[in-house]
Amino acid sequence: MPKSKERCREIREEMRNTILKKSMLYFAKNGFAGTKISDLAKHIGIGQGTIYVYFESKEELFQEILKIADYTKELKQLKILVHTPITAKKKLRRLSKTVMERLQEDEMFAAMIALNTQMLLEQDKDCSSSDTAYQSEMYKYTAKIIEQGQKEGTMVEGSGTKLADYYWGVIYLYSLKRLFTTEYEMISIEDLERTVIKG
Amino acid sequence: MPKSKERCREIREEMRNTILKKSMLYFAKNGFAGTKISDLAKHIGIGQGTIYVYFESKEELFQEILKIADYTKELKQLKILVHTPITAKKKLRRLSKTVMERLQEDEMFAAMIALNTQMLLEQDKDCSSSDTAYQSEMYKYTAKIIEQGQKEGTMVEGSGTKLADYYWGVIYLYSLKRLFTTEYEMISIEDLERTVIKG
Amino acid sequence: MPKSKERCREIREEMRNTILKKSMLYFAKNGFAGTKISDLAKHIGIGQGTIYVYFESKEELFQEILKIADYTKELKQLKILVHTPITAKKKLRRLSKTVMERLQEDEMFAAMIALNTQMLLEQDKDCSSSDTAYQSEMYKYTAKIIEQGQKEGTMVEGSGTKLADYYWGVIYLYSLKRLFTTEYEMISIEDLERTVIKG
Amino acid sequence: MPKSKERCREIREEMRNTILKKSMLYFAKNGFAGTKISDLAKHIGIGQGTIYVYFESKEELFQEILKIADYTKELKQLKILVHTPITAKKKLRRLSKTVMERLQEDEMFAAMIALNTQMLLEQDKDCSSSDTAYQSEMYKYTAKIIEQGQKEGTMVEGSGTKLADYYWGVIYLYSLKRLFTTEYEMISIEDLERTVIKG
DNA sequence: AATGAATGAGTGTTCATTCAT
DNA sequence: TATGAATGAACACTCATTCAT
Numbered sequence A, B, C, D: 001m002p003k004s005k006e007r008c009r010e011i012r013e014e015m016r017n018t019i020l021k022k023s024m025l026y027f028a029k030n031g032f033a034g035t036k037i038s039d040l041a042k043h044i045g046i047g048q049g050t051i052y053v054y055f056e057s058k059e060e061l062f063q064e065i066l067k068i069a070d071y072t073k074e075l076k077q078l079k080i081l082v083h084t085p086i087t088a089k090k091k092l093r094r095l096s097k098t099v100m101e102r103l104q105e106d107e108m109f110a111a112m113i114a115l116n117t118q119m120l121l122e123q124d125k126d127c128s129s130s131d132t133a134y135q136s137e138m139y140k141y142t143a144k145i146i147e148q149g150q151k152e153g154t155m156v157e158g159s160g161t162k163l164a165d166y167y168w169g170v171i172y173l174y175s176l177k178r179l180f181t182t183e184y185e186m187i188s189i190e191d192l193e194r195t196v197i198k199g
Numbered sequence E: 001a002a003t004g005a006a007t008g009a010g011t012g013t014t015c016a017t018t019c020a021t
Numbered sequence F: 001t002a003t004g005a006a007t008g009a010a011c012a013c014t015c016a017t018t019c020a021t
Helices: A005-030 A037-044 A048-054 A058-068 A072-082 A088-105 A107-126 A133-152 A160-180 A189-193 B005-030 B037-044 B048-054 B058-068 B072-082 B088-105 B107-126 B133-152 B160-180 B189-193 C005-030 C037-044 C048-054 C058-068 C072-082 C088-105 C107-126 C133-152 C160-180 C189-193 D005-030 D037-044 D048-054 D058-068 D072-082 D088-105 D107-126 D133-152 D160-180 D189-193
Strands: none
Touching: A005 A037, A005 A048, A005 A058, A005 A107, A005 A160, A037 A048, A058 A107, A072 A088, A072 A133, A088 A107, A088 A133, A088 A160, A088 A189, A107 A160, A107 B160, A133 A160, A160 A189, A160 B107, A160 B160, B005 B037, B005 B048, B005 B058, B005 B107, B005 B160, B037 B048, B058 B107, B072 B088, B072 B133, B088 B107, B088 B133, B088 B160, B088 B189, B107 B160, B133 B160, B160 B189, C005 C037, C005 C048, C005 C058, C005 C107, C005 C160, C037 C048, C058 C107, C072 C088, C072 C133, C088 C107, C088 C133, C088 C160, C088 C189, C107 C160, C107 D160, C133 C160, C160 C189, C160 D107, C160 D160, D005 D037, D005 D048, D005 D058, D005 D107, D005 D160, D037 D048, D058 D107, D072 D088, D072 D133, D088 D107, D088 D133, D088 D160, D088 D189, D107 D160, D133 D160, D160 D189
């Protein structure tokens, strides 16, 4: 009597997601080289072999994690935000609030940002800017908001891209703090926004 | 004419420094776990064994690197700066200028900052705040300047420590960019100072 | 109407035989170490677990295969053949004809011979000639025929055992060809018999 | 003071050959899947890691062994033999004598033949007859001698290729016996030649 | 002192076996 | 009973460290 095919796929999907989710945090905290499969498996609470039922290799697992570690949902909101007829300042506030709140409540969100930004840094080293698409979209939309702000006179002068990069850099910074430090003073939304907002 | 003992020590010292210097960059870029002794030796241009003539282990080499990777000189200037009778704004400008210039011209300086900050992050994880002394001194002095600025009405409100941490965080951020990316837009001194300075 | 116990045993027996038969070929082609249970199960068309319903272990399955992989029927015929009052040449012809025909039509027969001979070779390595009984009987009977042939002057001189071993060795050789090669030139009965028959 | 480059290459070449030679016998006796790197290293008398200094993987080591396991020297002799103006019978006798003597005195020769023939068998399975060149040359030359013998009336009728294959098959058979059994009755040169020679 | 070949403890990966369904 | 997901012992492979030269 074979197990129902449907149920089997379900179980597999579930385990795969568990591994991905728990591995994401672990890799974000320990890095690729610093992560041992044996420790990772113990941390997830499964046998070492189980990881290899779902992923070809440590490398593939890591790549899959990077794939799912995009903040697509946040991106979508941002996209809509850009075309909303409100001041850039208000747009930025909404974005900042969302991001800071997510950062505070969800360690996974911090891990996603950390992994993504690290990936971007490493990619630049090889000059292979192939996969950077969605990430730079994030930056592009932020840059647009900043440029609108500059026209409205509420945001500081300078390249929109540079400032967007700076803004997200600070978010990366506090993602690291979230991941690595137990007690730390989180900056306020105002602090974050001062990267791009005038006085 | 046998080489004098003096000369011998000199040669040893020279090689030791070469290894330390070249390793610092390598470790900063690849992390401790991501650095293989074989690769490191190739990168330095020496045999693997040579490293073990000067250092007990990979761990000891790394610790020695961390030891010399303090910005003592910068710290001394900062210490003097604090007690100089000028406005906080001017003090901050001097500090920012020095740091940004050093960052631009010297990759090693970026490596030092990166290694130190990463060490701090990792240390916090273990809650063993033993070795953090000189680093937090850095922060302490910066915090003092900021607090002076707040009294003078030129700097934003909020915990001095938090703001100092923010300020140095941004410097860490651009140290990473310096180390990992070939082409990037460096923020201006004004951008950096906006972390703590009012309008 | 519940299935009778009889029918149940029948079904079990059937499955067990399917596994044994299909495994025999697989083991003969890939060897013990070269056979993975996962591949074997896929090849048979059952789940991995099913194998363990019928056999304790990979090792036991292999031993069971070796047990059934004797050419008992051929042996019985050979036994009768030896005591039949006809010339050795005719006896050999009958044996050779049967063997070559079986080899041609039935890959399983080739697998049986291959497994048995390999087992003999491996056993000799350990000098544990315990289980060789029925196999050496095969050789013994063949040797007797050869010795008869030598008396009749139709077969070549030399140790009967050695020649019997040679004769069956050639059969092993063409069992391997049968198992491993798709297109090959099969030797004729005359070719086979030339191992022991004069001019 | 670096080791002399010359001496270094020498040492490397030496070790590489030791590994290849000792591994050849081990692989011939245990097969690819049946050979554990740990056991192999112990058998050679070196550390496991040393094998990986000289070879990328177990697979590559095995392929390198197959590459050097050709009986090129024997082949060269055979090539000359074919064009020598003597009877095919005498040619065959020389070849047989050489091969049987080598087989008797040198286990490595047996290993070479075993590995080569097994490789041929496996290759046929994939129908990729790319690398078979030198091996089939061996067969080709033997076939030529047999065909000469058929013209001279000393050798049995039938396809030269088939008979050459048969002849070398028997040699493979006794290579296996040499490798696997401690006590066995070696066939005589006459026995071997009877595969192809008349009465 | 400097080297790089050799090593084995440690890490990544496989696979026979178990077990809940 | 039959299954295939889960497992960990065993195996392949790596890399920090040693040591003869």
